[in-house]
Amino acid sequence: MTEHTTPPVVRLRELTRTYGPADAPVHALDGVSLDLAEGTWTAVMGPSGSGKSTLLHCAAGLDRPTSGDVLIGGVRLGDLDETRLTRLRRDRVGFVFQSFNLLPSLTAEMNAALPLLLARRRPRRAEVRDALAAVGLADRATHRPAELSGGQRQRVAIARALITEPQVVFADEPTGALDSTSGREVLELLRALVDERKRAVVMVTHDPVAASYADRVVFLRDGRVAGEQGQPTPRRIAERMTELERR
Amino acid sequence: MTALACYTFRARWIGFAGSLAAVALGVALFTAAGLTLAAAMRGSDEPPRWYISPSVVVAGPDGAGSTPHRSATDPPLPPGERGFVPAATVPTLSTVDGASTVIVDRAGYARYGPAGEAHPWAAGALHPVRMRDGAPPTRDDHVVVTSPSDRRPGDVITVATVSGPEPFTVSGVVDSAAAPALYVTDATAARLARDRIAAVVLLPRPGTDPHTLAERARAALGDATPLRVLTGSDRRGAELDPDAGLEIAAVSLVGTTAGVAGVVAAVVVSGTFAFTVAQRRREFALLRAAGATPGQVRAVVVAEAALVGSVAGVAGAVLGTVLAPVFAAWLARHGMAPSDFAVRPVWWAPAAGFALGLVVALAGASVAARRAARTAPVDALREASTGRSAMTVTRCVAAAFCLGGVVPIARLMAGPAGAAYLLLVVLLLIMAGAMLLPALPIPVGTLLTVGRGAIAALARADVLAERRRYVSTAVPVLITIGLAGGALVGTATISATEAAALRHRLTASVVVTAAGAAALPVSAVERTRAVPGVAAAMPVKTTTVFDSVGGRVREVSAWYTDGPAAATLIRLPVAAGTFAELTDDSVAVNAALAAAHGWRPGARARLWLNDGAVAELRVVAVFADRLGLPELFLPWSLAAAHSTTPTPDAIYLAVGSPADHRAVDAAVTALGGTALPTAQYLTTLDSEFDRLNRLALLTVLGATLVYTAISIANTQLIATTGRRRELATLRRIGATRGQVRWLLWRGALTVWSVGVACGGLVTVGTLIAIHAALGRSTDAVSTRVPVLPLLAVVVCCGAITVAAGVAPAWRPPGRRP
Ligand SMILES: Nc1ncnc2c1ncn2[C@@H]1O[C@H](COP(=O)(O)OP(=O)(O)OP(=O)(O)O)[C@@H](O)[C@H]1O
Numbered sequence A: 001m002t003e004h005t006t007p008p009v010v011r012l013r014e015l016t017r018t019y020g021p022a023d024a025p026v027h028a029l030d031g032v033s034l035d036l037a038e039g040t041w042t043a044v045m046g047p048s049g050s051g052k053s054t055l056l057h058c059a060a061g062l063d064r065p066t067s068g069d070v071l072i073g074g075v076r077l078g079d080l081d082e083t084r085l086t087r088l089r090r091d092r093v094g095f096v097f098q099s100f101n102l103l104p105s106l107t108a109e110m111n112a113a114l115p116l117l118l119a120r121r122r123p124r125r126a127e128v129r130d131a132l133a134a135v136g137l138a139d140r141a142t143h144r145p146a147e148l149s150g151g152q153r154q155r156v157a158i159a160r161a162l163i164t165e166p167q168v169v170f171a172d173e174p175t176g177a178l179d180s181t182s183g184r185e186v187l188e189l190l191r192a193l194v195d196e197r198k199r200a201v202v203m204v205t206h207d208p209v210a211a212s213y214a215d216r217v218v219f220l221r222d223g224r225v226a227g228e229q230g231q232p233t234p235r236r237i238a239e240r241m242t243e244l245e246r247r
Numbered sequence B: 001m002t003a004l005a006c007y008t009f010r011a012r013w014i015g016f017a018g019s020l021a022a023v024a025l026g027v028a029l030f031t032a033a034g035l036t037l038a039a040a041m042r043g044s045d046e047p048p049r050w051y052i053s054p055s056v057v058v059a060g061p062d063g064a065g066s067t068p069h070r071s072a073t074d075p076p077l078p079p080g081e082r083g084f085v086p087a088a089t090v091p092t093l094s095t096v097d098g099a100s101t102v103i104v105d106r107a108g109y110a111r112y113g114p115a116g117e118a119h120p121w122a123a124g125a126l127h128p129v130r131m132r133d134g135a136p137p138t139r140d141d142h143v144v145v146t147s148p149s150d151r152r153p154g155d156v157i158t159v160a161t162v163s164g165p166e167p168f169t170v171s172g173v174v175d176s177a178a179a180p181a182l183y184v185t186d187a188t189a190a191r192l193a194r195d196r197i198a199a200v201v202l203l204p205r206p207g208t209d210p211h212t213l214a215e216r217a218r219a220a221l222g223d224a225t226p227l228r229v230l231t232g233s234d235r236r237g238a239e240l241d242p243d244a245g246l247e248i249a250a251v252s253l254v255g256t257t258a259g260v261a262g263v264v265a266a267v268v269v270s271g272t273f274a275f276t277v278a279q280r281r282r283e284f285a286l287l288r289a290a291g292a293t294p295g296q297v298r299a300v301v302v303a304e305a306a307l308v309g310s311v312a313g314v315a316g317a318v319l320g321t322v323l324a325p326v327f328a329a330w331l332a333r334h335g336m337a338p339s340d341f342a343v344r345p346v347w348w349a350p351a352a353g354f355a356l357g358l359v360v361a362l363a364g365a366s367v368a369a370r371r372a373a374r375t376a377p378v379d380a381l382r383e384a385s386t387g388r389s390a391m392t393v394t395r396c397v398a399a400a401f402c403l404g405g406v407v408p409i410a411r412l413m414a415g416p417a418g419a420a421y422l423l424l425v426v427l428l429l430i431m432a433g434a435m436l437l438p439a440l441p442i443p444v445g446t447l448l449t450v451g452r453g454a455i456a457a458l459a460r461a462d463v464l465a466e467r468r469r470y471v472s473t474a475v476p477v478l479i480t481i482g483l484a485g486g487a488l489v490g491t492a493t494i495s496a497t498e499a500a501a502l503r504h505r506l507t508a509s510v511v512v513t514a515a516g517a518a519a520l521p522v523s524a525v526e527r528t529r530a531v532p533g534v535a536a537a538m539p540v541k542t543t544t545v546f547d548s549v550g551g552r553v554r555e556v557s558a559w560y561t562d563g564p565a566a567a568t569l570i571r572l573p574v575a576a577g578t579f580a581e582l583t584d585d586s587v588a589v590n591a592a593l594a595a596a597h598g599w600r601p602g603a604r605a606r607l608w609l610n611d612g613a614v615a616e617l618r619v620v621a622v623f624a625d626r627l628g629l630p631e632l633f634l635p636w637s638l639a640a641a642h643s644t645t646p647t648p649d650a651i652y653l654a655v656g657s658p659a660d661h662r663a664v665d666a667a668v669t670a671l672g673g674t675a676l677p678t679a680q681y682l683t684t685l686d687s688e689f690d691r692l693n694r695l696a697l698l699t700v701l702g703a704t705l706v707y708t709a710i711s712i713a714n715t716q717l718i719a720t721t722g723r724r725r726e727l728a729t730l731r732r733i734g735a736t737r738g739q740v741r742w743l744l745w746r747g748a749l750t751v752w753s754v755g756v757a758c759g760g761l762v763t764v765g766t767l768i769a770i771h772a773a774l775g776r777s778t779d780a781v782s783t784r785v786p787v788l789p790l791l792a793v794v795v796c797c798g799a800i801t802v803a804a805g806v807a808p809a810w811r812p813p814g815r816r817p
């Protein structure tokens, strides 16, 4: 890997995010700085409530940090208005939520093609079918979310995140609701994305095995970065996690 | 974005069923009322019924105003009254070149069978007439009747005239293409019409165009004339329409209906849209997260509204067109419209209904769309919530605005169009109530959900977190109860107060009125005066005259009466002058009129009387504005000259004891009159008035209340259906079906209570406004609360709210959202 030679796609500078009233604030993020390079896969781990989802939302431009900067492809998100920010996100960022991912009224196909529709690009049928085929759902294209299993819904969400060929894909526990086989398929999908298409992937997970597919693991605790591991293995990750949770 | 909206719409039009129903029914209501209104406003394009043969008709004015070109906003003459042509113009018109014949048409009150007017025989040239039997009138007691008639030449008939029943000998029977009438000699026609000329008609010489002839007649009359020169179907304007009064009443009734329906439909539709958009917050957040810009989210919402608005608009316009004839037939059957009242299709009523639906849907949606567009993408991850809808400054300002609007309008409730203004006040109060509604759910909900059980706690938490849902679902309850409460209590209170005021004003113990359909002749006044024990007799004819303030011609209510008798038979709050002098070319005015014109006793008042003629009258008295009294009194002598039918509506008498009414009755029977103690007469008058009031209220509010009741069910269904996921979770974690139902029950109860509380406030507000408005012109406002009908409305609302709120939970909740 040549992290130091390629410029980072996403840069986070001293991010903080505070919830709640001023007199009793919850510091979900408390000064996080990270660089995410092209062609790398970063796993974010940490105890529940440590700020992983918040970090992902802020980094992806879905939420605005209380302070600090997010730069995607060199553009400072804080400088953009809501419409410009949405356009930038549409073009460069893919996102897979923890849950509630799909619009219930649209078919799998329509859901996957949604970002293209919103960008006023007429999606080619093959393009959408390919994206669904890539997540193993070629035969479910015309089903509505209510007619899909939890794992299938998650895979439609991944297909949607990938359809605009974004530079960076954020995924919040994408395998959380999947059995080990479909979980592995999703992980291999992401791995191929990183290796062959040189995308950046940021994934939150609680599963050390899933995290071991990544190139590095960043640990969060109480909204702060609490260390990281390169070339992770499930065992080392599990040890570190136990340590974090114990303290 | 339209494509996406189309797709969503096609995919879940069931989900849009609520909005579709709200728009479609609202549009149907408005369209039906609009079509009926169009039917009631007919007339101008109908062919003449009397002036059928080609002719130019010179007729008197049809309204007040000093110029021949009255402005469109100037009020017309009261129904049943016509303007007259001065005799001096006859020679002028006779010299107009191109006329083969000049006919002086008179129309005196003369009632026999279906005929109501006596015309000179010469008027037979105005329409096709064929002598069937007998000969034209040659003697002054001759009359020609129109067929079908069971009278033969030589028969003696009794005709009701202004001066009493009169015997005539039938000289002939004619077939006539015109409306039934009596034809008499010129001299008799002049006598019966009290020498007044209804119209001068020029029959064009063959080869002369009526329009050319009309131009010449206009030139001959000069520019300053108030007379009308009419040709073609405009000549209908010179004929008295016996249904005119009913038609005007129907127009105002149906107009009010359309107005109320339009406002209520607008409020309900925009509210429903705002609510359904608020309910789909997560969906919009997901769209945002998937890359939709705020503008795109707005566009989706607006495009959906346009789709729903047009689909439902078409359905509603069709439904309304189907319903309109039913409504029209109902009006005619209950005597609130002419018996031949029928709806004719006009394109603009359904079009206006469609436009209303679309515009209101778009307006309601665009407000909601702006809120939807502000949804943050991360909201997709939070639990769905429709939000809190706090009391904002905007809402307070809007409420203050509505309440402020009540003040100037409330004053008009004491006037002749009081019922319409009452409804306007009620609607304004309802809108103010709707604005202040967010303040209510929490206190009411907390009050209703006492208890420590899990369900009570859940219900309490729900009110706190989901205030918007409570507000949105309570709005139709508020409208239903506010509208029914305000209108019922208001109408009952106003009419009870007016009835009490009239009773208080009249000291006459006996009243004489017409026994049958024929008018009470003036001769009855003298006849009653001759009855022993009668101390005073006062004929009263109610009418409308006109004044002009700042160039605007206004309608003024007036009584023709006998001044000296009035002073003893009416409790008159005279402030200056005396009614004893109200005998000829004089007037007594109330304080408001006097103040508007600066009139004092001795001043000269310029008015237009009920035939549109200008009169310069001496002010003899000024009296306080009191409910039960007209704005001005005119002497009886003027009625004879200016009323088309110068007969009294009633004769009030001062008699030693009310029991003496029998003697009076015996004296007037031969004249077609009947005598009753005043109290008894007023009671029958009141009950008839109340019956009409009830019918009118039913007309104006019936359909609208059905609509709002349906909207209650509609929003409740939308709300509970939107909670499916939450309820399914509850069931999964162990709540029994009964507990879920109990939770919904409590929610529905809160919604209903909030609506009832706010509707009650609207009713109380209406009463306060009425007290303020009437209190200035009467000593006591008689508050009337029709408890039973109100209770029925409140209970019905409750039943609907609960049924629709709980019903969706009877179906097993779906496994997946
Ligand atoms: N909308 C919110 N309002 C208030 N506090 C919030 C909100 N969202 C998150 N928090 C708080 O911020 C902190 C971080 O939340 P976050 O969702 O980022 O945790 P997480 O690391 O993703 O946890 P998990 O692994 O359970 O998903 C938590 O303490 C949470 O309670």
Ligand SMILES: [Mg+2]
Binding pocket: A052, A053, A054, A098, A172
């Ligand atoms: Mg999380």
